[in-house]
Amino acid sequence: MKKYWLMTLVAIFTIFLAACGGSSTDAEDVTMPDNPEDLEGDITIWAWELEANYLEQDVVPAFNEEYPNVNVNIEQSGVDQVYQKVSAGLSSGGSGLPDIFQVENNRIHSFTNEFPDGLTDLNELGFDEHEDKFAESKVEGLKTDDGMLAAAPRDLGPVGVMYRTDVFEEAGVDPASIETWDDYIEAGKQVVEHTGKAFLGMDNEGLFRIMLQQQGAYFFTEDGKLDLTSEEANNAIEVIQEMRDEDLLVYTNNWDGQVAAMKNGEVANHPGAVWWSGTMIEQMPELSGNWDVFELPAFEESGNRAANDGGSALAIPSASENKAAAYAFVEFASTDVDSQINGLTNRGLFPSLTAAYDEPIFSEDQEYFNNQPFFEKFAETIEDIPPVNHAPGELEVRSIMESEFESFLLEDKAADQVLSDGQSQSQQQTGLETSE
Known part of the structure; x- marks a missing residue:
C-alpha cells in the first residue's frame, strides 16, 4: 500500500513539474527537417x-x-x-x-x-x-x-534630412553645401530670412537621440551606465540650443503637430528616419515632387553622417x-x-x-521625392550607422528627456541643466549607475 501511494505521489509530482515547465523544448533540442x-x-x-x-x-x-x-x-x-x-x-x-x-x-x-x-x-x-x-x-x-x-x-530606420526643394530654392540654399551642423544652421538662417518659415519643428528629444548616435554615443555607455552628460551629449544639445537661440525652431507639440507643420509648409525640412516617407506620401500627396533628402550633417568636417531611428x-x-x-x-x-x-x-x-x-527599387527615381533615388540615398548610409546600447531603462530615460526637452523648447531651460537634470532624474528612476 505504501509502495502504491509512493508511486502515485511520484506520478503527481512529475505531472506538476511538467505543467510548471510547459511543453516547450530547448533550442538545442530542435531539429530542422531537410524537407x-x-x-x-x-x-x-x-x-x-x-x-x-x-x-x-x-x-x-x-x-x-x-x-x-x-x-x-x-x-x-x-x-x-x-x-x-x-x-x-x-x-x-x-x-x-x-x-x-x-x-x-x-x-x-x-x-x-x-x-x-x-x-x-x-x-x-x-x-x-x-x-x-x-x-x-x-x-x-x-x-x-x-x-x-x-x-x-x-x-x-536610417536617418536623413528631408527638405522642401521649392523652399530651399526660394531661399537660395543649395543642400549640397550643407555638410556640417554649422552649415545647417547657416542655411536655416537664410531660409528664415528669405521665406519667413521656420527651418524645422521639434516635439520631443528625437533629434537629440539621432545626434548622439551619429557620434557613436547614446543614453548609456557600453556597460549600461547612464551617460547623459557626455561630451557627445553636450555637442548635440549645444547645436540644438543654437537653433533655438537663432529662432530656427518651432515647437510642434506632438506627432500630429509635426505632420501638420510639414504638410502646411510651416517648416522647411525634417531630420528623420526613412519611414517618414510613408506618412508623407499618405498624408500630404499634394506635395509630391517638392521633397528630397540629403545626408545628416556631421559635427565636424568629414565626420559621420549616419544614424538610425526605429x-x-x-x-x-x-x-x-x-x-x-x-x-x-x-x-x-x-x-x-x-x-x-x-x-x-x-x-x-x-x-x-x-x-x-x-534590388532595382533602390536605384529607381521616386516621383514624390523630386524624381531622385530616395531609398538608395538612405541605403548608402547603413554601413556607417554606429551600434549603440539600447539598455533596459531606455523607455524611462526617453520619457524623462522628452519632458526636459519640452521645458527646453517652451521655457528656455538652459541646455546644461537639461542634461544634468535628465541624468539625475534618470538615475533616481532607474537606479542605474552614472558614467564618470
Whole structure:
C-alpha cells in the first residue's frame, strides 16, 4: 500500500513539474527537417499594424509555397498591447505566449534583462549563418551581453534630412553645401530670412537621440551606465540650443503637430528616419515632387553622417511549442529578399537585409521625392550607422528627456541643466549607475 501511494505521489509530482515547465523544448533540442514539407503544425504571431500586414500579406503566401504544412496565424494588436501581453506571459513562465512576437530594438533588452531565460537564442537554431547579411548596428543591438541573439532583425530606420526643394530654392540654399551642423544652421538662417518659415519643428528629444548616435554615443555607455552628460551629449544639445537661440525652431507639440507643420509648409525640412516617407506620401500627396533628402550633417568636417531611428525584430519565446516552425518562419521573413522588397514597396518598411539594397527599387527615381533615388540615398548610409546600447531603462530615460526637452523648447531651460537634470532624474528612476 505504501509502495502504491509512493508511486502515485511520484506520478503527481512529475505531472506538476511538467505543467510548471510547459511543453516547450530547448533550442538545442530542435531539429530542422531537410524537407520543408516535413515541417508542420500551427504557429501564432503577435505584431502591430504595419509589420502584421507585412507578415500576413507579403510573407505568409511565399512562406507557404515553401512550407505548405505550417499554418500561420497573425494576431494584430497595438504596440503597447503586444508588450503588455508579452510581459504578462513571460511573468507567468510563458503561459499564453505566441510562437513569435514583434519587438523593437529599444525594447528587446527590457525583456532579456527581466526574463533572461524567456526568449530563444536564435543563433542556437542556426541564425548565426545569416548575421553578416544585415547591418551591423541592427544585429548588435539585438544581442545580450553574453552574445545571445534575442530576435531576428527586420526593418530599421536610417536617418536623413528631408527638405522642401521649392523652399530651399526660394531661399537660395543649395543642400549640397550643407555638410556640417554649422552649415545647417547657416542655411536655416537664410531660409528664415528669405521665406519667413521656420527651418524645422521639434516635439520631443528625437533629434537629440539621432545626434548622439551619429557620434557613436547614446543614453548609456557600453556597460549600461547612464551617460547623459557626455561630451557627445553636450555637442548635440549645444547645436540644438543654437537653433533655438537663432529662432530656427518651432515647437510642434506632438506627432500630429509635426505632420501638420510639414504638410502646411510651416517648416522647411525634417531630420528623420526613412519611414517618414510613408506618412508623407499618405498624408500630404499634394506635395509630391517638392521633397528630397540629403545626408545628416556631421559635427565636424568629414565626420559621420549616419544614424538610425526605429526598427523592429522578431523574437521566439522559449515557451513556444513549435520552435522549428517558428524559426523557419522568422528566418524566411527576415532573409527572403522578395518579401523585404514587398514590405518596402507596399508599406515603407526599410529592410536591414543588405542584399535587398541591390534590388532595382533602390536605384529607381521616386516621383514624390523630386524624381531622385530616395531609398538608395538612405541605403548608402547603413554601413556607417554606429551600434549603440539600447539598455533596459531606455523607455524611462526617453520619457524623462522628452519632458526636459519640452521645458527646453517652451521655457528656455538652459541646455546644461537639461542634461544634468535628465541624468539625475534618470538615475533616481532607474537606479542605474552614472558614467564618470
